[in-house]
Amino acid sequence: MRPSNREKILSAAYGVVEREGVSAVTFEAVSAASGISRGGLLYHFRSKEELLLALHEYLAQRWEERLIEALGRAPEEATADEKIAAYARVSARSASGPELLLILESSIHSELRRPWSAVLAEWTPNLAGVSPEDPVALDRLLAVLAANGLWASEAISDVRIPAELRGALAERISGMLESPSAP
CATH class of the missing domain: 1.10.10 (Arc Repressor Mutant, subunit A)
Known part of the structure; x- marks a missing residue:
């Protein structure tokens, strides 16, 4: 087609x-x-602004499609930990330069941030009310931060991580959520 x-x-x-x-x-x-x-x-x-917003929406939609594929089912059918594990697996694919530039741009333009925020709200933990004494919430947050770092690492440094190692790191991040402290 x-x-x-x-x-x-x-x-x-x-x-x-x-x-x-x-x-x-x-x-x-x-x-x-x-x-x-x-x-x-x-x-x-x-307008150019409408074009840029559509580009952000398009990329956020493609990202969510990869998340659903990694999860293997609709996000409403999954636990928070399963969604974060899928997020980590998708984050094993290194950010491209344009993706990183667009994400950074969205951080200073609330209208452009909206499509990304919608995806993140579905796939990552809500920080509202997270207690520093809640080990499960901290593990979830740490897994998301580690996945974000894995995704951005090659775009912001000279370190090149082989695909096999990236996959192993994503699985290790996902494994953080399988601890006895997680419900």
């Missing part, structure tokens, strides 16, 4: 971020990368 023009535009915008950074995403750059006219872009996205 051929990708829709909307997906083609989003893929081209991602490519612009990959080559030149988020600030280089303009209608002109995306038009050139996608082969779709500026008018065609405007048909799908009324």
